Amino acid sequence: NAGVTQTPKFRVLKTGQSMTLLCAQDMNHEYMYWYRQDPGMGLRLIHYSVGEGTTAKGEVPDGYNVSRLKKQNFLLGLESAAPSQTSVYFCASGIAPYEQYFGPGTRLTVT
Amino acid sequence: GDSVTQMEGPVTLSEEAFLTINCTYTATGYPSLFWYVQYPGEGLQLLLKATKADDKGSNKGFEATYRKETTSFHLEKGSVQVSDSAVYFCVPSLGGNKLVFGAGTILRVKS
Numbered sequence: 176n177a178g179v180t181q182t183p184k185f186r187v188l189k190t191g192q193s194m195t196l197l198c199a200q201d202m203n204h205e206y207m208y209w210y211r212q213d214p215g216m217g218l219r220l221i222h223y224s225v226g227e228g229t230t231a232k233g234e235v236p237d238g239y240n241v242s243r244l245k246k247q248n249f250l251l252g253l254e255s256a257a258p259s260q261t262s263v264y265f266c267a268s269g270i271a272p273y274e275q276y277f278g279p280g281t282r283l284t285v286t
Numbered sequence: 287g288d289s290v291t292q293m294e295g296p297v298t299l300s301e302e303a304f305l306t307i308n309c310t311y312t313a314t315g316y317p318s319l320f321w322y323v324q325y326p327g328e329g330l331q332l333l334l335k336a337t338k339a340d341d342k343g344s345n346k347g348f349e350a351t352y353r354k355e356t357t358s359f360h361l362e363k364g365s366v367q368v369s370d371s372a373v374y375f376c377v378p379s380l381g382g383n384k385l386v387f388g389a390g391t392i393l394r395v396k397s
Contacts, residue, residue: 179329206383217375218330218387225383233384265329272383273318277329 177201179278181266187284188256196251196281198266204276206269207249208233209241211262212280218265224249256285288313288380296392299366307361307391309350309376317378319343319352319359324373324390333361333374366395 182197198207205226210218210233220233222241230241238260240252249268253260261284267275293308311317321333321343334343339354348363359376373390380386 208384210387215389217389220384220386223384231383234386267329273320273377273379273385274332274335275330275385277331279329 179266179268179276181264181278181281183281184279185282187286188253189286190257192256193252193254194256194283195253196264196266196283198249198251198268198278200247200249200268200276202268202270202276203246204268204270205246206272206275207243208267208269208275209239209249209251210265210267211235211260212265213262221251221264256283258285261285288317288378290376290378290386290388292376292388293391295390296394298394298396301368301395301397302365303395305361305363305366305370305393307374307376307393308358309360310356310358311376311378312357313378313380316354317380319350320377320379320385321348321350321359321361322375322377322387324375326372330375330387366393368395368397371395 179200208223209221224243227246264281266278269275290311318337320335322330323333324330334345336343336352342351375390
């Protein structure tokens with residue numbers, strides 16, 4: 176099992192560009208999450224999904240969109256990147272909400 | 287409202303020292319309690335958990351006991367190693383389909 180994988184690992188964007196981060200899990204988990212981690216601020220939840228075809232907003236959803244068309248994939252989109260979105264992004268999945276398995280992270284820099 | 291208070295870091299110890307990272311929570315009802323760990327450059331992983339009062343979670347030499355009377359879930363290890371250097375997160379299940387992570391406690395172990 177690969178567990179939770181994230182693509183890409185690193186990315187540099189210019190302000191205003193768009194991109195999609197892909198999260199994939201092979202554990203048949205219902206729950207999937209996108210977080211961002213910034214120095215001194217812990218992890219903040221962006222969006223999450225409780226099953227295929229569902230999405231919900233987390234703590235900091237503005238500027239991001241998500242889709243869960245297939246159970247194993249959870250996509251995070253940035254339509255018009257801003258420097259404030261420079262961060263490390265983590266995806267997680269779980270069979271239950273409180274036991275989450277995390278991916279290795281994507282380091283995004285917006286210049 | 288429901289919340290968690292975790293010991294501020296960084297905590298710096300010498301190898302083989304005893305570790306305690308304090309964690310207390312306020313919640314209506316009795317949440318499940320989790321410790322997650324993030325090693326440098328990696329995503330978070332579940333370290334241990336306890337689901338009811340007096341439960342003791344343990345893993346990799348770490349232990350934590352769910353104390354209902356003091357609403358605490360302190361993390362302990364008898365003899366830390368350099369490889370334990372990481373960020374530790376105390377996370378209660380405060381309801382909903384998600385977890386709320388604080389900033390965590392940085393642990394640095396010197397050889």
